[in-house]
Amino acid sequence: MKKFIILSFSLFLLSSFTFSQNQKEEILNISKSFVKEALKSDWGYNFLKRLSFLGPRLSGSENSLKSLFWAKKEIEKLGFSKVWLQPTLVDHWERGSIEEAEIIESSGKKINLHIASLGPSVSTNGNWISGNVMEVKGIDELKKVKDKIKGKIVFFNRPMEKELVDTFRAYGRAVRQRTMGASEAAKYGAIAVIVRSVTTKYDNNPHTGVVIYKKGIKKIPAVAIGLIDADILSNKLKKNPNLKLRLRLNCKTYPPAKSYNLIAEIKGSEKPNEVIVLGGHFDSWDLGDGSVDDGSGCIQSLEVLYLFKALKIKPKRTIRVIFFMNEEFGSKNSGAYTYGKYSEKSKEVHLAAIESDRGAAVPRGFTVKTDKKTFNKIKSWLPYLKPALIEWIKPGGSGADVSKIKGTIAQFGYVPDVQRYFDYHHSANDRFSAIHRREFELGSASMAILTYLISEYGF
Numbered sequence: 001m002k003k004f005i006i007l008s009f010s011l012f013l014l015s016s017f018t019f020s021q022n023q024k025e026e027i028l029n030i031s032k033s034f035v036k037e038a039l040k041s042d043w044g045y046n047f048l049k050r051l052s053f054l055g056p057r058l059s060g061s062e063n064s065l066k067s068l069f070w071a072k073k074e075i076e077k078l079g080f081s082k083v084w085l086q087p088t089l090v091d092h093w094e095r096g097s098i099e100e101a102e103i104i105e106s107s108g109k110k111i112n113l114h115i116a117s118l119g120p121s122v123s124t125n126g127n128w129i130s131g132n133v134m135e136v137k138g139i140d141e142l143k144k145v146k147d148k149i150k151g152k153i154v155f156f157n158r159p160m161e162k163e164l165v166d167t168f169r170a171y172g173r174a175v176r177q178r179t180m181g182a183s184e185a186a187k188y189g190a191i192a193v194i195v196r197s198v199t200t201k202y203d204n205n206p207h208t209g210v211v212i213y214k215k216g217i218k219k220i221p222a223v224a225i226g227l228i229d230a231d232i233l234s235n236k237l238k239k240n241p242n243l244k245l246r247l248r249l250n251c252k253t254y255p256p257a258k259s260y261n262l263i264a265e266i267k268g269s270e271k272p273n274e275v276i277v278l279g280g281h282f283d284s285w286d287l288g289d290g291s292v293d294d295g296s297g298c299i300q301s302l303e304v305l306y307l308f309k310a311l312k313i314k315p316k317r318t319i320r321v322i323f324f325m326n327e328e329f330g331s332k333n334s335g336a337y338t339y340g341k342y343s344e345k346s347k348e349v350h351l352a353a354i355e356s357d358r359g360a361a362v363p364r365g366f367t368v369k370t371d372k373k374t375f376n377k378i379k380s381w382l383p384y385l386k387p388a389l390i391e392w393i394k395p396g397g398s399g400a401d402v403s404k405i406k407g408t409i410a411q412f413g414y415v416p417d418v419q420r421y422f423d424y425h426h427s428a429n430d431r432f433s434a435i436h437r438r439e440f441e442l443g444s445a446s447m448a449i450l451t452y453l454i455s456e457y458g459f
């Protein structure tokens, strides 16, 4: 009897996930038409190109708002159901015009280093500060030499591990020296920190990123250094451990600034209260133009709406695209969407949320956080995602912004190939020229297919 119940239950599960032969063919045809339209039209690629001309979009900056208002105007021309701005407060820090570091050799000779302030680093008000340098491989090593840190500049020189295939894992293991290094070093009396750029690209462009100052610990200047110069500095320190270094910055932190999340949607024709969110973060670092991180994720999400419209598909459920603001400084208030009236006070259910924030290279898969039954259903959709080159669906996290949307049944992360992502990430290398047209478009198509399946069949 027990066996029978288990058997009939599994048959029930199986049947609820499977489509008829006609449905299968229809879905596959629609999948292919999403891919065709994306590749043929280049719609998103061209939109991103125009956005990139407006320059970087650092949270709180004038340019981030200029670009956002431009995007809103452009989106309004497309005839979706609704486009609106959701006010939020964001961090506001500006790099300033001075950021210099120099090695001072015992002969007095100075060697200029390629650096960039981390954000929101404190400034030296344009004045030089100098000290001896203590090189460490990471925070663990710092603790071992804590008695020798006072008055020095700490040089965190831990590279990303090249042997790891998953570059996000390598990044995750190396990035703590950038985020937490300044406060850890300040605890022991350091006057500044220089951090080896967390990147896979061997060049001299520094890769910036957020520095997190711990409460109650002195805030000290924090900068990233290009890999070539990091190696030069390390070699010189081996020859002369008493080497001096000086640096000056005039970056500035301002009070939180008024900004917005930009939201656009196509209302569902049958179940408008069931919402599928797609998004990326609109803010970027300021060294490149932010085409990869995360202009691409925003515009791929937007292209999903375009593709539905172009193919004249009326979604049964509401598809809502959000350009989140303030991810780079830690997503503090991009969560305004999550905590605002759109999720908690309304009768809406967030069925799914899909984030694209891992670059725009060739599609590989989707990670998803959901319950087991829903996961199995989503996994059974893999054949329909194959035309867009999606190879797998795995359990895993989604992204910094959509993971904050409470009560979502399934949260997805779009995962393209990640071998080159950290070549560009947070540096001057993050420019529109880093976007590959076909790979970008296949990403939009894969997100559109997944959105179609959820919109049409739900969970």
Ligand SMILES: [Zn+2]
Binding pocket: 281, 293, 294, 327, 357
């Ligand atoms: Zn990002």
